[in-house]
Amino acid sequence: MTVSAPTLPAQPAGFEPDRAMRLARETLEIESAALLGLKSRLGESFPQAVQALLTVRGRVVVMGMGKSGHVGRKIAATLASTGTAAMFVHPAEASHGDLGMIKPVDLVLAISNGGESDEITAILPVLKRLGVPLLAMTGKPHSTLARHADIVLDSGVEKEACPLNLAPTASTTAQLALGDALAVALLDARGFRPEDFARSHPGGALGRKLLTHLTDVMRSGDAIPAVLPEASFTQLMREMSVKGLGASAIVDEAGRVLGVFTDGDLRRLIEKGADLRGVKAREVMHPNPRTIHVDALAAEAAQMMEQHRITSVLVVDPDGKLVGAVNSNDLMRAKVI
Incomplete structure (x- = not known):
């Protein structure tokens, strides 16, 4: 179907485009x-x-x-x-x-x-x-x-x-x-300060960036994907699939973060042709992953993701214990990014 161009109204009498300019x-x-x-x-x-x-x-x-x-x-x-x-x-x-x-x-x-x-x-x-x-x-x-x-x-x-x-x-x-x-x-x-401005503009983009904390957007409790180091690879995959973060933390018995395993890690292992049968979570995890403090702003998590080209980050308390997780989709839903 051919779409015709809109018809412009006739030039009003006495109107001179050059004079208007x-x-x-x-x-x-x-x-x-x-x-x-x-x-x-x-x-x-x-x-x-x-x-x-x-x-x-x-x-x-x-x-x-x-x-x-x-x-x-x-x-x-x-x-x-x-x-x-x-x-x-x-x-x-x-x-x-x-x-x-x-x-x-x-x-x-x-x-x-x-x-x-x-x-x-x-x-x-x-x-x-x-x-x-x-x-x-x-x-x-x-x-x-x-x-x-x-x-x-x-x-x-x-x-x-x-x-x-x-x-x-x-x-x-x-x-x-x-x-x-x-x-x-x-x-x-x-x-x-910018923080003062944000308090007067909580509905604007700046307000969301400066007033939204990680605790407002992060996944917590049972929604956090996490397994113990001795978990099987099948258990690790099941945790990642059910929780839908695109990654899973590996934690010790006290809940302290030891490592992380992501969709990207899985893709690289498959590309290498690795035999993943019988593999434990500790053998495939990326140790000492990047984490962010629970008191941080959501915008800081977004900045970390952009800087290090990652799509999710683990949230920890002052003792290094896992208390939350957030990915780029969570931040987009909160309109932080």
Whole structure:
């Protein structure tokens, strides 16, 4: 059967592909220039802002109207996920009861390009009476918002990327980048580690890698394939087949690991034409196999398997006793790899 190519819609009247491409490049150039300008204007107010955010006893309450509000929600989310307790409060809702969410121990980060948003300026006197520190991010350092603020971060841009110089484009990009700069400086000052990030993102890939321990995924108890050194080759094969790990441990009477026998070992013996009748497990095992401690992360087992090109690993306690086993399929099911 012949499959025909999808039919593209007719080009809209007035649409010029070359013009669209030119405007796209101009937009990126304007926004890149805005960020470089922002970089050159960073002054002593930035470390002051970082210090204020580090020492706040409550939460960072981010506010903004319109597009600045959308940026504010993202900044609040980034702060919260990198170790700084933060939330977004809509300025319009604040005037109708949500101001009760803000406590004197909090700090307000108000974002407004023009610094004259009615919804924000209306609540500034209330914030002052509460004694809440105010950090302003605005493109107008002499605006009403800036005059009321304890610290002002200049997020101004020379012009918007919008051809009409009206739609917030370069200005919101500058706000977003400045918010990221604050978050990065804060997480560095807090000594924020990948493990801390993972605790805020348990559902993500990083969270699974840094929070999943071997005990969460390994086979244990009767599910571990293991035989004694004097076990027959038939018993060894039966243990490997029933447990389905692709390998079996050889342990002493106390359960300490002496060796391992894998599917690969079996294949190599067969290729050599070895007579396996009457053979004992101790005669075919690979002695002193690679093992991993029971307290390790599942990601460490994955790294060991990749580094040494093996598909399974035995898990031992501090005394070298076998307590578990894991293979690549177990790690894949847990989405560690």
